[in-house]
Amino acid sequence: MVAIKKLAIPKSVKKIKSSRSLLKELKDVTELQHENINPFIGACLEAPYFCLVTEYCGNGSLENLLSDEEFRCHMALKNSFLNDLVNGMTFLHESPIQSHGRLKTSNCVVDDQLVLKITDFSLAEIRSMEDSSLLNLDEHSFFLKQLGIAPELLRMEIRPPKGTQSGDVYSFGIILHEVLYRHGIFYRGEDEYSSTKEIAANVYKIILNTSPFGVENENVETLIELMMNSWAEKPQDRLTFKEIQSLVAQFSDVKNIDHRLLKPINITNIVNKTIESEIQELAEKISLISEPHE
Numbered sequence: 001m002v003a004i005k006k007l008a009i010p011k012s013v014k015k016i017k018s019s020r021s022l023l024k025e026l027k028d029v030t031e032l033q034h035e036n037i038n039p040f041i042g043a044c045l046e047a048p049y050f051c052l053v054t055e056y057c058g059n060g061s062l063e064n065l066l067s068d069e070e071f072r073c074h075m076a077l078k079n080s081f082l083n084d085l086v087n088g089m090t091f092l093h094e095s096p097i098q099s100h101g102r103l104k105t106s107n108c109v110v111d112d113q114l115v116l117k118i119t120d121f122s123l124a125e126i127r128s129m130e131d132s133s134l135l136n137l138d139e140h141s142f143f144l145k146q147l148g149i150a151p152e153l154l155r156m157e158i159r160p161p162k163g164t165q166s167g168d169v170y171s172f173g174i175i176l177h178e179v180l181y182r183h184g185i186f187y188r189g190e191d192e193y194s195s196t197k198e199i200a201a202n203v204y205k206i207i208l209n210t211s212p213f214g215v216e217n218e219n220v221e222t223l224i225e226l227m228m229n230s231w232a233e234k235p236q237d238r239l240t241f242k243e244i245q246s247l248v249a250q251f252s253d254v255k256n257i258d259h260r261l262l263k264p265i266n267i268t269n270i271v272n273k274t275i276e277s278e279i280q281e282l283a284e285k286i287s288l289i290s291e292p293h294e
């Protein structure tokens with residue numbers, strides 16, 4: 001099975017020319033092989049089917065999983081996702097691709113074994129031809145797409161098409177926050193609600209003090225320190241993925257977790273749901289019985 005990403009290429013373009021640099025990018029991205037990189041299969045560069053094709057991951061994106069209230073994600077699984085993400089990004093940064101540039105939870109997909117794989121990177125030449133106005137984004141969705149971008153990149157009139165390595169580390173810090181708290185991007189408690197536009201404006205000026213809450217244990221405290229470091233205002237103050245990899249390895253008894261052991265989480269949920277609906281049915285029957293008959 002494959003995942004097909006439709007590209008927002010303007011109607012006036014009939015075919016994307018295969019320049020030398022584009023062919024090199026396609027070759028590099030196709031040759032990339034790592035457990036935490038989602039394999040790229042191919043691209044259609046002709047109208048009307050402009051699209052990118054990748055391997056299909058059965059559990060969808062990390063964004064979808066984190067927002068699914070029925071998906072139980074305990075700390076070992078969170079660690080496992082972070083470990084996968086850091087390993088994939090360290091490999092990507094050391095590869096000819098060099099940087100991701102659009103790292104966010106919707107670009108991390110999770111396979112049937114709950115292994116996280118990074119997707120939707122590189123091919124800057126094709127992506128630069130997209131016209132975002134064709135996506136018909138409302139204001140919220142538009143600014144939501146900006147929130148994982150490092151402030152120094154947000155402030156640039158023309159951003160480097162491939163992003164930067166320190167910009168990717170910033171985006172990782174944002175993902176870390178989303179994974180730890182599971183309340184969406186830049187959540188700071190019910191009383192701290194801001195619109196996505198306001199948050200983007202604040203990040204543009206200076207990095208928000210996205211003060212964390214609910215420190216549960218020592219490991220989480222270390223992850224929070226890492227998260228805060230990753231969104232340091234000065235890019236040179238942020239750790240590199242290589243450094244983050246050795247830090248995260250402390251939690252990496254997770255490396256040895258058999259992913260199949262984590263799978264029953266979903267099943268438990270389904271079982272709980274079934275039991276809940278049976279209880280509900282039973283409760284309805286009981287209330288029918290106990291209701292006085294006229």
Ligand SMILES: Nc1nc2c(ncn2[C@@H]2O[C@H](COP(=O)(O)OP(=O)(O)OP(=O)(O)O)[C@@H](O)[C@H]2O)c(=O)[nH]1
Pocket residue numbers: 003005055056057058059060061063064102106107109119120145
């Ligand atoms: N189930 C499944 N869903 C996928 C897969 N790849 C992508 N998706 C879905 O496609 C969504 C991402 O769509 P995109 O159009 O790339 O959205 P985006 O990441 O916000 O867009 P960009 O800003 O262009 O990166 C994810 O959130 C998933 O829901 C896959 O392998 N399996």
